[in-house]
Structures are given as C-alpha cells and as structure tokens.
Amino acid sequence: MMKKIGLVAAMTAISVSFASASISADTLSTVKKKGYLNCGVSTGLPGFSNPDDKGKWQGLDVDVCRAVAAAALGDEKKVKYIPLTAKERFTALQSGEIDILSRNTTWTLTRDVSLGLNFAGVNYYDGQGFMVSKSLGVKSAKELDGAAVCIQSGTTTELNLADYFRQHGMKYTPVVFDTSDQTVKGFEAGRCDVLTSDQSQLYALKIKLSKPNNAMVLPEIISKEPLGPVVKQGDDKWFNIVKWSLFAMINAEELSLASDNIDAKKKAKNPEVKRFVQSDGPIAKQLGLNQDWAYQVVKQVGNYGESFDRNVGKNSPLNIDRGVNSLWSKGGFMYAPPMR
The missing domain is CATH 3.40.190.10 (Periplasmic binding protein-like II)
Structure with missing residues (x-):
C-alpha cells in the first residue's frame, strides 16, 4: 500500500511538473499579456548594446530584440532592456527574468547542451x-x-x-x-x-x-566566436519566432528589401519578394504571429545590412569592415534558410 501511495505521489508530482513547464513554456502568450519583452543585453558595449546620451539602447544585438518585438507585438519599441554581466546572463535567462538574451554571446557545444538553452542563430561572426x-x-x-x-x-x-x-x-x-x-x-x-x-x-x-x-x-x-541570440529550451514556438526574426533580416538584405523601399515592393512580381512582404497565412498562424510579421521587422528595424552599417559598420564610429559578416553571395558567412 505504501509503495502504491508513493508511486501515485511521484506520478502526481511529475504531472504537476510537466503542467507547470507547459504553462511557463508559452513565452509568446506571456509577452503579449505584459505587452513587452524583456531582453538581456550587455552593461554597455558600443556597437552591440549600449545606451546613447538620452538613455536609448542601440546596437546590433539591440536590433535583434527590436526585430523580435516587431514580429511578436507589431512594435519594435515594446522592449525592456535589462543590462547583464557575463556571469549573470545565463542565470537570468534560465530563471525567466528575461525572454531573450541578445548580448554578444558565443555559441559553443557546452552552452548548447548543458545550460538548457537554445541558440537562435548567428548575428555576428567574430574571433x-x-x-x-x-x-x-x-x-x-x-x-x-x-x-x-x-x-x-x-x-x-x-x-x-x-x-x-x-x-x-x-x-x-x-x-x-x-x-x-x-x-x-x-x-x-x-x-x-x-x-x-x-x-x-x-x-x-x-x-x-x-x-x-x-x-x-x-x-x-x-x-571562432559565433555570436547570437539565445532563448530558454522548452518553448519551440518562441525559439522559432526569435530565429526567424533574425533570418527575416538576413533574407531581406539578400532580396534587396530595406526599411525605405519595402512598401514599394508590396506589389512585386518576384515570388520570393511577394512571399516575404505578404508573408504566408498558415505559417504565420503556426508561429502565432500576424501575417505581416516579416514586413514589420524590416519596416521598423531594417535588414541585416542596414543594422550592421549603422551600428558597427561604415556608418558607425567603429567602422568595422563586414568581411565574413557579408552575405554568402558576396563572399561572407551570412546565410539564412529560405522563407518558403
């Protein structure tokens, strides 16, 4: 009898655990409910995540946060930036203090398999x-x-x-x-x-x-230091939203879609451009996003090239050459899966 009681108690605990995980795993619903996403950034690194003289956060990593907010909430401004040291960053993500970590973080085997985290792509190849x-x-x-x-x-x-x-x-x-x-x-x-x-x-x-x-x-x-955004494991929908927000920026540059021309491309005959601008109803629904999510990313934040140039490239104080961070079609490493 005692063994049966113990077994029932154990099974109940497991069920509660899975139920709790299921509830806490729906990050998109949580983000929509509070009306903004919490994004973990550095304590101040020019070009990647750094507040300007008015306290507005800017940078290549910040633009990933903005892109996710544009896709998930329709507004790139709906982000709360949380400065974190290197020691604090993973704990903050694991505990749920932040919804996404976008803080010049290297993708490694150990971090990928032992911390309960998923890397959602690479937004800067470094060393x-x-x-x-x-x-x-x-x-x-x-x-x-x-x-x-x-x-x-x-x-x-x-x-x-x-x-x-x-x-x-x-x-x-x-x-x-x-x-x-x-x-x-x-x-x-x-x-x-x-x-x-x-x-x-x-x-x-x-x-x-x-x-x-x-x-x-x-x-x-x-x-080798491939840097990119990170999310907590256990929520595939949120993982997909974050990585495809980044992929949308990379694909947009390849398709010559930018914040200042994407409206003019809405009636484009190119099927890839048309698919991007008008998105895809069933796919958007599966992501839990509005049909124009990819359009909003580019319209509000810009494509990857725009983000690179204004934050770390030719239009920034850093003036870093794109090098390996150029598109694959221009001799670099930047390559995103097709949006089809």
Whole structure:
C-alpha cells in the first residue's frame, strides 16, 4: 500500500511538473499579456548594446530584440532592456527574468547542451584577439610571453587565452574583471599589458579609451566566436519566432528589401519578394504571429545590412569592415534558410 501511495505521489508530482513547464513554456502568450519583452543585453558595449546620451539602447544585438518585438507585438519599441554581466546572463535567462538574451554571446557545444538553452542563430561572426598599448612595442601575440592580461570573467575568452598561451609555450598573469568597462579601465590604468576579448569588442572598447590612438589591436585571431541570440529550451514556438526574426533580416538584405523601399515592393512580381512582404497565412498562424510579421521587422528595424552599417559598420564610429559578416553571395558567412 505504501509503495502504491508513493508511486501515485511521484506520478502526481511529475504531472504537476510537466503542467507547470507547459504553462511557463508559452513565452509568446506571456509577452503579449505584459505587452513587452524583456531582453538581456550587455552593461554597455558600443556597437552591440549600449545606451546613447538620452538613455536609448542601440546596437546590433539591440536590433535583434527590436526585430523580435516587431514580429511578436507589431512594435519594435515594446522592449525592456535589462543590462547583464557575463556571469549573470545565463542565470537570468534560465530563471525567466528575461525572454531573450541578445548580448554578444558565443555559441559553443557546452552552452548548447548543458545550460538548457537554445541558440537562435548567428548575428555576428567574430574571433578573439588582443589589444596592446603601442608603447609596448609588440607587433604580434606571440611576443606576449610573461604579460599581464586583462580579461572579463564568465566568458569564453578565459579558456581560449589559456589554450593559446599553453600551445605556444608562454606564460601570463590573468587580471580578471566582472564587466567590460572595468576591464578597459584596468587596461588604461596600467593594471595589465594587454586586453583580450572578441575583436569586435576590442574595437568597441578602444573608442572608450581617453587616447584611442595610443592602443592597437594585434593581427592574430585565436578562436571562432559565433555570436547570437539565445532563448530558454522548452518553448519551440518562441525559439522559432526569435530565429526567424533574425533570418527575416538576413533574407531581406539578400532580396534587396530595406526599411525605405519595402512598401514599394508590396506589389512585386518576384515570388520570393511577394512571399516575404505578404508573408504566408498558415505559417504565420503556426508561429502565432500576424501575417505581416516579416514586413514589420524590416519596416521598423531594417535588414541585416542596414543594422550592421549603422551600428558597427561604415556608418558607425567603429567602422568595422563586414568581411565574413557579408552575405554568402558576396563572399561572407551570412546565410539564412529560405522563407518558403
């Protein structure tokens, strides 16, 4: 009898657990009910997620949040941005504090399979590098034996750094900080000889220096860092919405659809353009979105190229060359599944 009671209790607990998971898994309904989505961003990284002088968040990662809000709520402004350190970001997503994490986060095997998270694509292909003071007289990362290295905790850069120095038979002293701002301040104050991070972040941090021209980024790239938005596992509909919001931006650039011309393309004869602009009723319904969701993404936020240029590219202070972040049709890595 006691075994039966125990079995019934266990089965009841499992049922309640699954029921709770099912209820909490419907992120889209939760987002619609509160009228906005919570997006986890950095504590301030120019070009990716950084508030301007009026407190408005801007950046390549911020545009992903805006795109999801445009698709899910019809309004790119319905986003609450939550600044998170590298240590805090995954816990915030796992706990439900945020609905999406869009914070220059590297997609790795460990993170993909052990944290209960899903990466929804790549919005920037990056690699780890090194920044040094020009006065150090160093031209290559292979000359950094014995260096003190400023590094941000809770990032993939820690393991990459250890692997690189071990591989080349060099020693280093890590100087660890919690935020990117603390890291760059430590570098500027002379706490370390070199600052290491993703190259995109190095260029962003370089412009924060009081004398940017006194520093240089070394040529070596020592890792693969595919950066992209992340959601919690267990909600396939929300996962699809986030990844297809990003894919819509990439596909739009390939189809030459931009925020300033998409209205004129509504009557286009090109079937791919027509399918994109008018969307697809059954598919939109399965996503739980309005039929014009993809149109709203591009009209309100722009295509991927527009986002890249204004945030990190030729129209931004960073002026980063697109390189591998060009479309696949132009020699880069940017490629999205077709919208059909």
